Amino acid sequence: MITLSLILLGAVIVGGLVAVLRGPTPLDRLLALDFLSLPMAAILVVWGTIHPESHARDIALILVVAGFVGVVIAAPRLARRKGQP
Amino acid sequence: MNTVGSLLILFGSLFMALAVTGILRFDDPLMKLQSASKGATAGMGLILLGTVALDFRAQTVFFALAMMGLIFVVSPTVSHVIAKSHVDSGGELSSTMELNELSGDDH
Numbered sequence: 001m002i003t004l005s006l007i008l009l010g011a012v013i014v015g016g017l018v019a020v021l022r023g024p025t026p027l028d029r030l031l032a033l034d035f036l037s038l039p040m041a042a043i044l045v046v047w048g049t050i051h052p053e054s055h056a057r058d059i060a061l062i063l064v065v066a067g068f069v070g071v072v073i074a075a076p077r078l079a080r081r082k083g084q085p
Numbered sequence: 086m087n088t089v090g091s092l093l094i095l096f097g098s099l100f101m102a103l104a105v106t107g108i109l110r111f112d113d114p115l116m117k118l119q120s121a122s123k124g125a126t127a128g129m130g131l132i133l134l135g136t137v138a139l140d141f142r143a144q145t146v147f148f149a150l151a152m153m154g155l156i157f158v159v160s161p162t163v164s165h166v167i168a169k170s171h172v173d174s175g176g177e178l179s180s181t182m183e184l185n186e187l188s189g190d191d192h
Contacts, residue, residue, distance in 0.1 A: 001091040001094075002091050002094060005091070005094045005095045005098040008095075008098040008101070008102055011102070012098070012102050012105045015102075015105040015106075015109060016108065018109065019105070022109075027114050027167060027170060027171050027174075028114055030167065031108070031117055031118060031121060031167055032108055032117075034121070034163055034167070035104065035105070035121040035125055038101070038126075038128070038156075039101050039125075039128075041152075042097065042101065042129055042132050045132060045136060045152070049140050057148055061148075061152060064152070064156065064159060065155070065159075068159040068162070068163060071163050071166065072162065072163065072166050075167050075170040076170055078170065078174075079171070079173050079174035
């Protein structure tokens with residue numbers, strides 16, 4: 001059942017990548033990229049629980065923080081670039 | 086305990102799949118934002134609960150609490166920043182919107 005969950009999370013990541021490629025505006029792409037950091041972190045958390053000797057859970061924590069900082073810096077810049085004529 | 090944890094992880098993955106379905110099918114960034122942030126937070130919470138049920142040790146419980154607290158802080162902040170950028174840059178709003186609280190001259 002955990003293997004099924006990992007396969008489902010992989011399909012979620014593929015769907016998020018499709019949304020990144022398809023989004024009509026830059027903010028849509030940024031939103032999908034921000035969403036993608038959570039399924040990736042979820043896969044790392046599940047993997048780190050199955051194999052407790054690996055450092056996968058620390059990577060998941062850092063991934064979430066890096067995604068947060070990137071989106072908070074990028075979103076107002078994208079909006080300003082779009083708002084200027 | 087093993088079955089409960091696996092089931093919780095499976096439900097969390099299903100919530101993530103619902104969230105990505107919302108991102109793929111909605112057309113307005115504000116609607117997409119609603120689906121993405123709520124679905125991903127619920128899915129991540131269920132998955133962390135499942136890992137706690139699978140492996141009930143102090144480090145797993147502490148990690149799950151820390152991750153959940155981080156996501157509860159990060160996810161609304163990111164949603165607010167993206168939505169504010171969308172509205173400020175004059176992005177088009179949904180035709181079904183009835184009340185726009187940011188439409189005043191000073192916000």
